[in-house]
Amino acid sequence: QSALTQPASVSGSPGQSITISCSGTSSDIGGHDYVSWYQHHPDKAPKLIIFDVSHRPSGVSNRFSGSKSGNTASLTVSGLQAEDEADYYCSSYSSTSTPWVFGGTTKLTVL
């Protein structure tokens, strides 16, 4: 059981937008602006695509955007492309005894 809750799968057609949710508590997502999102293609290293809720690292497409409301964070991928098909994880800093918590895996399928 992951500390943060993500849907197991989402899908969309090329050009469409999808949103992946990540639900936590007031000790993690709700209490800190330190939510991150990672993209993971098979047999590759996971890649940071969003940090501090809504910031994109240099080189990451602006089709990826992040937001937060209360204890839930969201990752939106707009203008879906085939290359976006991958696993996505969320993570948050937590003020509990375990300082970093993750969600389960959300598999994004581009139809």
Next chain:
Amino acid sequence: QVQLQESGPGLVKPSQTLSLSCTVSGGSISSGGYYWNWIRQLPGKGLEWMGYIYHSGSTFYNPSLKSRVTISVDTSKNEFSLNLRSVTAADTAVYYCAGRLYYGSGSYSFDPWGQGTLVTVSS
């Protein structure tokens, strides 16, 4: 650009110690720019942060694993290592090493990551 690569046995027997190393390239561990982390993904489950080490040797571990885990650093080899003692089948997972900036924007995120290595605990 810092890159990480895990190495170690893919099969460990129950009750033994799982030992993995993470080689850092493109930068020096001694520079102090990063915390060096181990993260694992249990089959069919999410990721679990295991702990980190700083180049000085200071560590912080996940309380759920603290009694069994040791992370160490070898600055001469530019690598850091994970030891997980008394493993069981429940420790079968893909193990990743990852860096986290010591300070500044993005210092609460993990970047970069290694590709991960599957370790199976089985007799």
